[in-house]
Amino acid sequence: MTTSEAPQPADPAAAAATAPAATYDEVTAVRGRSQWEIFWKRFRRHKLGMIGAIGLLVITLAAIFGPIISPYEFDSPDLTNLNAEPSRSHPFGTGELGEDQLTRVLLAGRVSLQVGLFTALVATAIGTVLGLMAGFIGRFTDTSISRLTDLFLAAPALPILIVVSLTFESIGLLEIVLVLALLSWMPLTRIVRANALSLKEREFVQAARAMGAKRSRILFRHLLPNSVAEIVVFATLLVAVSIITEATLSFLGLGINPARDPSWGNLLSTQSENILAGQYWWLTVFPGLFIITTVLFVNFVGDALRDALDPHGVTFEAKE
Amino acid sequence: MIAYALRRLLIQLPILLVFSFVMYLVLFHAADPKARLQQIPGARAEDIQRIIEQQGLDKTWYEGYWGWLGDFVQGDWGASFSNKAVGAATLIWDRLPATLELMLVSLLLSILIAAPIGIYSALRRYTPFDYATTAFSYIGFAMPTFLLGLLLQMFAIWSQQNGWAVIPFTIGLILVLATVTTLLKPQRSSRGIAITAGVGFVLIWMSLAFWGSFGGDGQLIFKTAGRFTDAANGSMFSVDHLQHLALPVITLAVVNIAAWSRYQRSATIDVLSADYLRTARAKGLPERTVIGRHALRNALLPLITIVAIDIGFAFSGAVVTETVFGWPGIGRLLYDAALDGDITVAMGVIMLGAFMIVVFNLIADLAYAIADPRIRLA
Numbered sequence: 001m002t003t004s005e006a007p008q009p010a011d012p013a014a015a016a017a018t019a020p021a022a023t024y025d026e027v028t029a030v031r032g033r034s035q036w037e038i039f040w041k042r043f044r045r046h047k048l049g050m051i052g053a054i055g056l057l058v059i060t061l062a063a064i065f066g067p068i069i070s071p072y073e074f075d076s077p078d079l080t081n082l083n084a085e086p087s088r089s090h091p092f093g094t095g096e097l098g099e100d101q102l103t104r105v106l107l108a109g110r111v112s113l114q115v116g117l118f119t120a121l122v123a124t125a126i127g128t129v130l131g132l133m134a135g136f137i138g139r140f141t142d143t144s145i146s147r148l149t150d151l152f153l154a155a156p157a158l159p160i161l162i163v164v165s166l167t168f169e170s171i172g173l174l175e176i177v178l179v180l181a182l183l184s185w186m187p188l189t190r191i192v193r194a195n196a197l198s199l200k201e202r203e204f205v206q207a208a209r210a211m212g213a214k215r216s217r218i219l220f221r222h223l224l225p226n227s228v229a230e231i232v233v234f235a236t237l238l239v240a241v242s243i244i245t246e247a248t249l250s251f252l253g254l255g256i257n258p259a260r261d262p263s264w265g266n267l268l269s270t271q272s273e274n275i276l277a278g279q280y281w282w283l284t285v286f287p288g289l290f291i292i293t294t295v296l297f298v299n300f301v302g303d304a305l306r307d308a309l310d311p312h313g314v315t316f317e318a319k320e
Numbered sequence: 321m322i323a324y325a326l327r328r329l330l331i332q333l334p335i336l337l338v339f340s341f342v343m344y345l346v347l348f349h350a351a352d353p354k355a356r357l358q359q360i361p362g363a364r365a366e367d368i369q370r371i372i373e374q375q376g377l378d379k380t381w382y383e384g385y386w387g388w389l390g391d392f393v394q395g396d397w398g399a400s401f402s403n404k405a406v407g408a409a410t411l412i413w414d415r416l417p418a419t420l421e422l423m424l425v426s427l428l429l430s431i432l433i434a435a436p437i438g439i440y441s442a443l444r445r446y447t448p449f450d451y452a453t454t455a456f457s458y459i460g461f462a463m464p465t466f467l468l469g470l471l472l473q474m475f476a477i478w479s480q481q482n483g484w485a486v487i488p489f490t491i492g493l494i495l496v497l498a499t500v501t502t503l504l505k506p507q508r509s510s511r512g513i514a515i516t517a518g519v520g521f522v523l524i525w526m527s528l529a530f531w532g533s534f535g536g537d538g539q540l541i542f543k544t545a546g547r548f549t550d551a552a553n554g555s556m557f558s559v560d561h562l563q564h565l566a567l568p569v570i571t572l573a574v575v576n577i578a579a580w581s582r583y584q585r586s587a588t589i590d591v592l593s594a595d596y597l598r599t600a601r602a603k604g605l606p607e608r609t610v611i612g613r614h615a616l617r618n619a620l621l622p623l624i625t626i627v628a629i630d631i632g633f634a635f636s637g638a639v640v641t642e643t644v645f646g647w648p649g650i651g652r653l654l655y656d657a658a659l660d661g662d663i664t665v666a667m668g669v670i671m672l673g674a675f676m677i678v679v680f681n682l683i684a685d686l687a688y689a690i691a692d693p694r695i696r697l698a
Contacts, residue, residue, distance in 0.1 A: 020361055121344065130499075148333075150335055151335050151338055151339060154332065154335050154336070154674060154677055154678060155338065155339055155674060155677075156633065156637075156670065156673040156677060157633075157637075158639050158640070159654055159666075159669065159670045159673055160343070160670075162639065162654070162658050163343060163346050163347055163350060163658055163666065163670070164346055164350075165350050166658055166659070167346055167350040167351040178337050189643075195327060240324070240461075240462070243352065243503070244464045247464050247466070247467070248464055248465065248466055248640055249465075251466045251467075251640075252466075252639075252643060252655065266467070267579055268467070268470065272470065272473070272644070274474060274545055275470055275473045275477060276477065276479075277543075278480075278481065279475040281474065284470055284471075284474065286327075287550070288467045288471065291462075291464060291467060292463055292467070293462075295462035295464075296458060296462040297457065297459075299458065299461060299462060300458075300566050314683075
């Protein structure tokens, strides 16, 4: 690990003659790197991670601004142009009412990306809070939270999702986020709990306690920051999983109601007939491509984050 | 060990109980069979009343759950609301072989492909082969099951139009694309890359030359729906059955292969750096013996655990694949039952699924303890 960035004069004597003599401290001083700098330096070196981050940025910007720029509306029918192949005016073709598919896919992207993002946020919040409570408070709280986690972990996820989504009259963004988050917080709770349990006994926490630190200070200054790596990585990968799960549910007709919001999944929900009839391939391929690339990019970023946040990882390569 | 297994199962019982209660509540709220009866056109009020009394639909949720639970533990899984001729248990048992078949075949295929891939890419780390399989598993992870199913159906229709030549064409395309991933990290000239790309191009060229000459007369090479063309007297060992089996099995296998090959890779890498391997090499054993007899035995152990756990979840995860391919298994049954508000059938399948997860989690632990003498179960 090389840490020296301070200039090293080729000839110390000459340097001392021309410049005011530097003190020992100044010569050997190393500018400290903040945690952010270290993180960013490592993240930037992860080629796939950068590809993923830039790709996600492009997809997000396209989903936000694409529909605004687009001359078409989400459901503007064009009855002279039904199920048209991709062309210059409709790069992704048109749907069964002549809607421009590019606009639809981008609008659906807004919903699918939000599902991923918000589900990850909600589930991460639940998982972190429960994990910290279980690990820090202990005793009865720990037992009950752990049993609850076991209960949710032992459950077959997809059947539950199907049954739970049936209880809603019609499912929109809010409902799907709540349902997905309710079924995905458990692994994080386990991780954060285990972390808190072991950190609680470490010397620096005991020292903080001995100095009279309040419980909240120990929780938020000592236990939480030491779990940040796991929490961030979990949240990122959960974005990918949620996008896939939402698409699956919507494909089965149990997810987001197509009449309320378009999502990549429900754009695909009626495509089986078209495929089996051997027609309108563009209606399947483009939403599908968007799902795969988005999830792929999110997973790239997740891997890069895992490497960049790993305290045991190599900070700098020897050549630097 | 038997005592341990029994104790583990006993601990899980309350969890299953609470789980069944919650699921019953949700289903009871969602299904609402009474409202469904009311919607039947032309149904007379007294008929509705009679059916409600016959099937005990006027029970409150706690009466309903208590009655269901009592019957369920005694082996009576209740009457099916939508299919009155047979009970829920019969419906489920009839569908079970189809799901088990799909699971077992895809499982075997996945292990047979994933384990060698994982081991080989661990032995040849950072080679083009390693990069290509890594790329494959990234895509496998990012692919939703239903989308893969749809794409395979597309492939089936494509091969229907163009004949058997489509298959070598696709294989060739995959081989060529696999070599593309190695461009990410420029390599010294490698014989492997050259051969792979060469074989790929030859396959593509040959299949283009014979494009449409084999088949392509509108016959489906891969059937896109169902288990048999003639469901009444289909044979398990007919070509027709294989044609139906291929696509759903591939759909299930791709996800497994993507996950398990990565897992096998890291397990092998762990073993390769172990001290006892250095000892084996120092003794002068040939590399083949070191890898084949010393390393692989331990490297294959962790896969047992992950496979067992995944089997438990695969059981209830088959819903999507079975729905896409119209496979008459219990996943499809659950989907239909849930949509029809058929509480008893849906509860039966869900409880079976939860039970499988519990059992296979236990099997995972036991198998690992048997295979690895260092682990003692207490």
